[in-house]
Amino acid sequence: MRSTRLTVGLTLVLVAAAGWPACILARPPDKETPAMALHDEIQVLNLLGSLWLTQAQLTAMLPLAQEAEQGREVLRKRMDELQTLFMGPGQVLRNALARGDRVEDHMAGSIHLLKRQQEELQTSHEEFEKGLADRMIAVLDDNQKQRLLDYKPCLVPTPDLRDPDRIGSSSPTGDDGPLKLLDRARKVPDARFEARREEMLKKLLEKVEKHYAGLDLAAFRTRVELVVTRARAMSALEYETSRENLAQELKPPEANRRHRDKETAEGRARHFLLRPCVPKLLQERLHLLTLHQPPQAQVDLGHVQAQVNCKDGKCALNR
Structure with a gap:
């Protein structure tokens, strides 16, 4: 999941003091390099291309993707605040450890409070993203949901002659x-x-x-x-x-497979459809759709009268 980059980038601080457990302290999230961002866009474009989303679906998904980005920004700001709050007690802790002093209870309490706030922040953000992922999935039809589950992340898509619309790097059964x-x-x-x-x-x-x-x-x-x-x-x-x-x-029975979170519909929606690049890519696809004229209305052949005169045994249809 893309939000994991914001929360997994945490520094582990192990404090060897009697009766005082290890603490996890936040630091600013790692920045994505241009190559990483491009890699993400290509993977998501391959997925979007295989889903064949309608204009209505793209329109419904765009605000959800934008809401996910807004949520990440709130998370970044709060993580920065926790980092700033850590500097004071963290420096006191560092100096005490350097001198070999006993870690005071109030100092331990300050660090533990920051740790607890960080864990609550992470849990809250995960629940927020799960809700968005469920709403994303609700936009898809059953066939698209299955394609989302079957998608194998790739850069250059490998065509599958048995299923030309499928995009991915391995077989539809999931393992070659x-x-x-x-x-x-x-x-x-x-x-x-x-x-x-x-x-x-x-x-x-x-x-x-x-x-x-x-x-x-x-x-x-x-x-x-x-x-x-x-x-x-x-x-x-x-x-x-x-x-x-x-x-x-x-192949072992599929029912026995251990499913990781990202192999569930919700997990894969979080992993692929809530990435930072998704709002831009959805907007691009919506723009492309507006450049194409809508298809002409289909003619109901059941209500079309045949021509009286036929040529070569083939009747033309009145338009």
Whole structure:
């Protein structure tokens, strides 16, 4: 999430004093470099291009994106205020630690108060963004929501011949790992494959366990070994016609996937549609739409009379 750049950029100050826990103190947010900003714009443009937003949708989303930017500005100002407030007690704390003095209770209380205010500020801003994300999602239709979930961040979009409108850097199912695994397994000579079999399976199971929960790993390992063995035994022609189906057999059930926040609709809306660049990009797309003439009204062919005279057996329609 873009707001994370404002709050994750926090300095950890560890105070080694008896009975006094570590404190987290705010500092001004890191500035985005021009390259980072351009990278963000390209990613968001790829997503917007795949959503095929209507003029009404763009118009509804623009004020939400602008409200998100206003919220970030409020957060920046409050973070700056906390930073300024920290300077006084922070300097006293620094001097006391340098002298080896005992940290006074009132000093600890001042620092803890700032920490608590920062945490409350962060929680409040996250709730604010979640509300905006929910309103963003409400603007999208079901197909667009699915595209948002399926979007794989990329710079140069990779076309998908099965779904030309889809934009992203990997397959619509979300992971082309099984195909790559099978392709690599077929290229490895028998002796080397047998020597590295256990290492390959161990790494694969570690990755699967990280991203999927509740799987029978022993049964999954057996399935992988069987599928890979079949793939290695196939002729080139057999493999090319079967590799997609074989890859599907290697994919764990989607129901077992561990979903991170940004993989939910709300999380992805926060991550992509509330970025600082979004208001400008939405305005650009709205401007482009105004440059194009609206499509002509469709003719209801059910109410169009045919011409009395036909040419070459084909009847023309009155306009």
